[in-house]
Amino acid sequence: MSGGLLDIESLARPEIEAILVRAKDFQPAPGETFGRFDILRGRTVVNLFFEASTRTRTSFEIAAKRLGADTLSITGSNSSVSKGESLVDTLNTLGAMRPDAIVMRHSASGAPHFLSRYLPIPIVNAGDGTHEHPTQALLDALTILDWLDPAAETTALPKSLEGLRVAIIGDIAHSRVARSNVFLLSKFSASIVLCGPASLLPRELGQIAPGVELTNDMQQAIRGADVIMMLRVQLERQHEAPISANEYFQFYGLRPEHMQDAKPGVIVMHPGPINRGREISSEVADSNRSAILNQVGNGIAVRMAVLERVLAR
Amino acid sequence: MRPFVIKNGRVVDPSQGIDGLLDVAIQDGLVREIAPDIDAGGCETFDASELIVAPGFIDMHVHLREPGFEHSETIETGSRAAAAGGFTSICCMPNTSPVNDNATVTRYITDRARQFAVVNVFPIGAITKNSAGEELSSIASMKEAGIVAISDDGRPVMNSRVVRRAMEFACSLDLPLIEHCEDLHLSAGGDMHEGVESTRLGLRGIPRSSEDVMVARDIILAEVTGARYHVAHISSKYSVEMVAFAKRRGMPVSSEATPHHFALADSEMHPYDGNYKMKPPLREPSDVSAVAEGLIQGVVDAIATDHAPHPGDEKMQEFERCPFGIIGLETALGLSLERLHHNGRMTLPHLVGLFTTGPARILSLNRGTLQAGAIADITIFGLTHCWTYDVNNSPSKSRNTPFNGRTFTGGPVATIVGGKIVWRAD
Numbered sequence: 001m002s003g004g005l006l007d008i009e010s011l012a013r014p015e016i017e018a019i020l021v022r023a024k025d026f027q028p029a030p031g032e033t034f035g036r037f038d039i040l041r042g043r044t045v046v047n048l049f050f051e052a053s054t055r056t057r058t059s060f061e062i063a064a065k066r067l068g069a070d071t072l073s074i075t076g077s078n079s080s081v082s083k084g085e086s087l088v089d090t091l092n093t094l095g096a097m098r099p100d101a102i103v104m105r106h107s108a109s110g111a112p113h114f115l116s117r118y119l120p121i122p123i124v125n126a127g128d129g130t131h132e133h134p135t136q137a138l139l140d141a142l143t144i145l146d147w148l149d150p151a152a153e154t155t156a157l158p159k160s161l162e163g164l165r166v167a168i169i170g171d172i173a174h175s176r177v178a179r180s181n182v183f184l185l186s187k188f189s190a191s192i193v194l195c196g197p198a199s200l201l202p203r204e205l206g207q208i209a210p211g212v213e214l215t216n217d218m219q220q221a222i223r224g225a226d227v228i229m230m231l232r233v234q235l236e237r238q239h240e241a242p243i244s245a246n247e248y249f250q251f252y253g254l255r256p257e258h259m260q261d262a263k264p265g266v267i268v269m270h271p272g273p274i275n276r277g278r279e280i281s282s283e284v285a286d287s288n289r290s291a292i293l294n295q296v297g298n299g300i301a302v303r304m305a306v307l308e309r310v311l312a313r
Numbered sequence: 314m315r316p317f318v319i320k321n322g323r324v325v326d327p328s329q330g331i332d333g334l335l336d337v338a339i340q341d342g343l344v345r346e347i348a349p350d351i352d353a354g355g356c357e358t359f360d361a362s363e364l365i366v367a368p369g370f371i372d373m374h375v376h377l378r379e380p381g382f383e384h385s386e387t388i389e390t391g392s393r394a395a396a397a398g399g400f401t402s403i404c405c406m407p408n409t410s411p412v413n414d415n416a417t418v419t420r421y422i423t424d425r426a427r428q429f430a431v432v433n434v435f436p437i438g439a440i441t442k443n444s445a446g447e448e449l450s451s452i453a454s455m456k457e458a459g460i461v462a463i464s465d466d467g468r469p470v471m472n473s474r475v476v477r478r479a480m481e482f483a484c485s486l487d488l489p490l491i492e493h494c495e496d497l498h499l500s501a502g503g504d505m506h507e508g509v510e511s512t513r514l515g516l517r518g519i520p521r522s523s524e525d526v527m528v529a530r531d532i533i534l535a536e537v538t539g540a541r542y543h544v545a546h547i548s549s550k551y552s553v554e555m556v557a558f559a560k561r562r563g564m565p566v567s568s569e570a571t572p573h574h575f576a577l578a579d580s581e582m583h584p585y586d587g588n589y590k591m592k593p594p595l596r597e598p599s600d601v602s603a604v605a606e607g608l609i610q611g612v613v614d615a616i617a618t619d620h621a622p623h624p625g626d627e628k629m630q631e632f633e634r635c636p637f638g639i640i641g642l643e644t645a646l647g648l649s650l651e652r653l654h655h656n657g658r659m660t661l662p663h664l665v666g667l668f669t670t671g672p673a674r675i676l677s678l679n680r681g682t683l684q685a686g687a688i689a690d691i692t693i694f695g696l697t698h699c700w701t702y703d704v705n706n707s708p709s710k711s712r713n714t715p716f717n718g719r720t721f722t723g724g725p726v727a728t729i730v731g732g733k734i735v736w737r738a739d
Contacts, residue, residue, distance in 0.1 A: 009513070088629055108631035109515035110585030118629075129633070131515030179515060204512040239502050 004101065004122035005306055006113050007132040008183040009209075016138065016184060022305040023142050023298070026066075034062070034300055040069035043100040043311055047073040048091075049126070050106045055272055055296060056126050056135075060103045063303035069100075069311075091115050101310055104128075109176075122310050130174045130237060136271050137180035139302040141188075143295045144227055147267045161188035165263075167221040169195045169252060170231030170279050173202055174238065177271045178231060186211050195221035196252060197243055200233075218252055225262045230254050230270045230280045245278055255281045259289060267291045316340040317732075318353040322361025322693065326368055327666035328673075328682035337366055339689045342732035346685050359734075361693055364726055365661065368681045369401025369690025370668040372642065374466070374491075374545055374569060374617035377403075377434070380421060381410025386622035386710045388422065391642075392430035393708035394620070396736035398642035399725030401690035402433040402680050403620075404672075406466040407444065414439035414450035419458035431735040432728070433690070435461045435678065437491065440479045444468040449479055456486050461676045464491035466545060467592070467637075471497055473530060480540035489541040489567075489675055494527035494552065495519075495592065504633050506594040510579040516632065519594050521549045528552040532559045535566055543675055544568035546619050548593035550603030557612040567675045568607070569617040572641060572648035575605040577715065587628035587635030588715045591621065605652060608667060609659055615671035618645045622711030640714050644702055646694060647721030654696075655722060661696075668692075689732035696723040700738075 005011070028034050045064040049057050057073055064071040074094075085093075087106075094102065101122045104112050109129030116123050127133040141161060148160055166185055172178045172194050185192050186209035194205055194214050206214045215221050222228060235242055242248075254268065268280075268290045276282045285292060317339055324335040324347055336351035337344060372395060378386040388405075395403045405422065407413035413422060419436050426434035438460035442448045445468075452463055463483055469492060470476045476492075483490045500523040505511050507518020528544055532555055535542035544556055547568045559566035573591065578598045582589040589595060607613040621638025628635050649667070653659040673681030680690055704717040728736040 086626065086629070087631055106631070108633050111631045114585045114631060129515055130517075176515060179513075202507075202512055202518075204507075204509045207509045208513045 004116060004310055005124045005134055006116060007125060008134045008137050008180045009132070011134070013187045016141070016187065019138055019302065019305045019309060020142055020145065022308065023138070023301040026301040026304040027298070034066045036066055036068070038068045039308055040064065040067040040311055043069045045069045045071045045307065046094055046099040046102045047071060048094065048102055048104045049073065050076040051127070052076070053105055053126070055299065056105065059296070059299040060126060060303050063300050064307055066300070067304055067307060069307070087111060087115065088118055091119050095119050095121050101307065124306060124310055127176055129176065131176050132180045133176040134180050135299070135303055135306055136177050137184040138306065139295055139298040140181055140229070140269060141184055142298045142302055143269060143291050144267065146294065146298070147291055161185065161190055164190045164226045165193065165224055166190050166227040166229065167193045167195060167225040168229045168231065169218060169221055169254065171200045171233045172196045172205060172231065173200045174234040175231050179208070181229065182209050182212060193221045193225070197248070199243070218258065219261055222258050222261045225266055228254065228262060228266060228268045230268065232271070232273065232275055233279060249278055253277070253279055253281060254284050256283045259284070269295055271295070315357060316345070317357035317359060318351050319359045319361050319366055319691070319693070320353065322364050322366035324366045324683065325662050325665045326683040327662045328368065328670050329684060331683070332662050337683060337691065339732045342689055344683050344685055344687050344689050347683055359693070359727065363695065363697070365694050365696065367665045367692045367694070368669040368683050369728070369730065370399050370646070370692045371402040371672040371678065371681055372400045372618050372620070372645070373404045373615055373672040373676060375403045375405055375620040375642065376408065376622065376638070377405040378622060379409060379425065380418070384710070385624055387429070388425045388434060389429035390708055390710045391620065391622070392426070392432045392434060394640070394642045395432045396728040396730070397708055397725065398644070399646050399692040399694055399728055400432060400642060401692060401728060401730045402435060402678065404435045404437050404461060404676065406437055406464060407439040408467050412439050412443050413437070413455070414442050414444065416451060416454040416458040419455045419460055423459050432730050433680070435459070435676070437462045437464050439463065440465045440470055440490065441475060446470045446472055446475060449475070449482060452482055452488070453486060456488060460488070461678065462489045462491050462543070464493065464545065466491065466493045469493050469495050469497065469527060473534065476531065477534050477538060480534055480538035480542065484538055484540040487677070489543045491543045491545050492527065492531050493545050494524045494531065496523045496526045499523035499526065504590060505582070506579045506596045508579060508597055510582070514584055519592070521551065521596060521600070524549045524593055525551045525555070528555050532564070532566060535559070535564060541565040546571045546574060546593060546617070547604060547607065547613060548574045548596050548600060550600045553603045553607040553612055557607070557610070560612065567614045568612065569615040570604045570608055570613045571617060571619045572645045572652070573639065573715070575601055575608065576648045576652050577601070583715070585632040586715070587630065587632060588639060588713050590632060590635050590637055591619070591639050592637040605658070608653060614667070614675060616645060616649055616667045617672070618642050622709055623713050624710070625712050628713045638713070640707070640709050640711055642709070643707060644714065644716045644719070644721070647702070647724040648716070650696065650723045651721060689729060691729040692725065693727040693729070694723065694725045698723065700724055
């Protein structure tokens with residue numbers, strides 16, 4: 001991964017397994033904070049966020065710092081982009097300052113892929129438009145594995161993703177989280193059900209990876225599910241009049257009465273930020289089935305593993 | 314102008330049904346005769362042994378960017394790229410700045426072409442003022458000034474009533490109406506063909522239906538008005554079927570295809586590379602074969618490039634910010650030979666016809682023939698020599714092509730306009 005981490009689709013399964021296994025090492029013991037390491041001492045990681053982000057940017061920053069790297073964060077509003085500089089020029093300028101890696105979020109799908117053709121510095125994709133959000137899928141996988149078997153032998157970890165039924169519900173069309181999760185889960189032969197209103201669930205999604213089925217019926221999606229992933233409705237990417245919030249919640253909002261259709265041990269996940277009362281009810285979000293805050297914690301562990309791997313000499 | 318004779322070539326002229334080893338004598342810028350073993354009588358000769366001698370190729374769909382966008386292309390540089398691609402005539406779309414929507418702009422273009430172009434330039438006038446889709450432009454006076462068709466290429470006329478009126482007017486002036494078929498509401502925001510690939514890449518789609526509903530609407534209006542209607546850069550399999558339907562009804566409906574639409578599918582794109590971004594977008598493999606099949610079956614009448622220059626920095630951006638369009642003049646013949654002829658699917662006379670008699674008939678041009686007395690526009694090309702396209706040597710001002718570095722078998726060797734050699738391969 002010396003070239004960076006652009007997407008899950010092109011990542012081989014052994015790479016994913018190695019990251020997940022290594023992330024286990026970085027998880028803190030219950031009640032403790034993340035350990036400090038010297039692994040990346042003297043290395044510089046630039047967080048370049050052209051789109052607003054709280055959790056992902058903070059998570060990457062903490063991950064880099066816990067590994068001993070120097071980090072700095074640049075956000076869209078105070079960057080040179082607002083002065084009309086092209087993306088290539090911005091990145092070349094930063095590149096001339098010789099950071100060891102650039103963590104980048106951008107509103108344009110493929111922006112990190114496009115830049116990686118011109119820039120010799122590894123890029124870690126922290127979300128590109130409606131394409132992928134690879135570290136989110138990795139932390140989701142870690143969260144699922146932890147939940148299913150907290151005491152699992154670390155080396156056998158990813159095997160237990162096989163055969164799971166994962167329902168991903170919401171605005172699939174505009175979700176980079178959904179795409180990355182589909183590509184990851186598909187590599188582990190999980191069965192994936194994508195569910196949402198027809199306008200947010202293009203039929204072609206069924207063909208982007210093996211093991212994907214589509215439904216517009218939420219009950220059908222949840223029936224027999226081991227994992228339910230809820231997605232935020234991305235109004236900022238829809239470019240057309242959305243379904244009313246009320247109607248959306250009625251048909252695609254996760255409420256307590258849905259939970260009985262799922263498997264008894266089902267877990268509920270959400271990449272955040274959550275919109276209570278729009279795609280998920282507070283009762284579910286705050287219930288003991290919810291792994292939402294576990295996801296946040298695992299984000300740091302997974303990003304430590306990714307940064308270590310990307311910056312490995 | 315001194316007379317000269319093209320010796321020993323295989324002359325392929327579909328306008329006269331000629332295909333044989335013949336010589337072509339040129340005098341005073343005109344074709345004097347085609348016959349075996351013409352005695353050059355001491356005048357200059359061009360040895361076309363092993364080469365094809367054809368009527369000059371016509372590209373009925375190019376963007377020359379002048380006036381207004383001279384940093385991308387000029388009439389001079391675009392015409393030189395045309396000559397290097399074997400084209401002796403090019404038709405330039407009106408989306409310049411100002412738009413070619415009145416006779417003054419038309420005359421500016423023809424004047425500049427007379428001074429600077431190395432090939433013939435035939436302007437196409439806008440359908441509506443400023444191509445805004447509302448009021449009809451000065452079509453009749455533009456016709457007097459030399460336009461050969463009307464089109465709001467790139468800014469399709471969404472208002473069906475305006476299209477109807479334009480067709481009525483075009484019909485009375487015996488001009489074809491060329492439509493860039495795209496329902497702008499269906500395609501809004503799209504960057505590539507809507508399908509599995511766009512879904513996988515997270516890019517917004519331009520659905521095939523945005524082309525199809527426009528073709529359907531226009532064929533209905535062409536039926537109502539009797540106008541000569543031409544579908545530009547056809548790319549959808551269903552649109553090909555609809556044009557075939559209109560032709561079966563005997564309507565004066567025609568269509569053109571670009572080499573990239575019968576040579577490349579969306580699945581072959583380099584992800585997020587702006588040199589693969591154009592409108593209509595590269596579609597699915599089934600569309601690519603339908604367009605090729607349309608050419609073979611005669612549903613598609615012409616090959617045109619939609620040569621659309623953009624400077625490098627505009628294409629070196631996030632995919633969604635890149636402008637639409639690629640250059641295509643120099644690679645058109647190589648791609649056409651590769652995809653249509655070398656694989657045995659199309660005869661050489663048929664292929665030559667798509668570059669000559671096809672566009673000449675659609676636009677009523679007195680070109681595309683080597684009949685005695687015709688203007689001596691001649692394209693000489695080879696079928697066997699291997700060459701690699703290096704866009705950095707292109708006479709065009711722009712470099713936006715997905716075909717840089719591609720190796721072709723056969724391609725242009727010399728381009729003759731009005732009896733004068735304007736380009737020769739090194």
